[in-house]
Amino acid sequence: MVRVTFPSVLQRHVACPPVDVDGGTLRQVLEAAFAHQPTVRGYVLDDAGALRTHLTVFVDGVVVHDRARLAQRVPAEARVDVLQALSGG
Numbered sequence: 001m002v003r004v005t006f007p008s009v010l011q012r013h014v015a016c017p018p019v020d021v022d023g024g025t026l027r028q029v030l031e032a033a034f035a036h037q038p039t040v041r042g043y044v045l046d047d048a049g050a051l052r053t054h055l056t057v058f059v060d061g062v063v064v065h066d067r068a069r070l071a072q073r074v075p076a077e078a079r080v081d082v083l084q085a086l087s088g089g
Contacts, residue, residue, distance in 0.1 A: 002074055004033040006040060007055075007084045014039045026059065027070035029080055044082060056085045 001020040021032035034041040050068040057064040
């Protein structure tokens with residue numbers, strides 16, 4: 001099972017504790033997590049189904065670059081961390 005975690009800033013607005021799900025691609029993993037916590041979907045994905053610009057996703061500590069399709073393969077025992085993106089100088 002893949003462990004999916006969401007940022008604490010998001011947890012202030014909606015209940016989204018870590019969840020263990022199955023899935024082959026990052027999109028499948030996220031959709032499985034949204035099945036457990038449907039209100040989280042709109043905070044994580046935009047209307048086109050792409051990752052929102054203020055979030056970053058890591059799979060086993062490696063940043064995901066395919067933000068639109070989320071087609072990256074996710075190993076069966078991976079950890080997926082959805083984090084708030086930081087910007088500035």
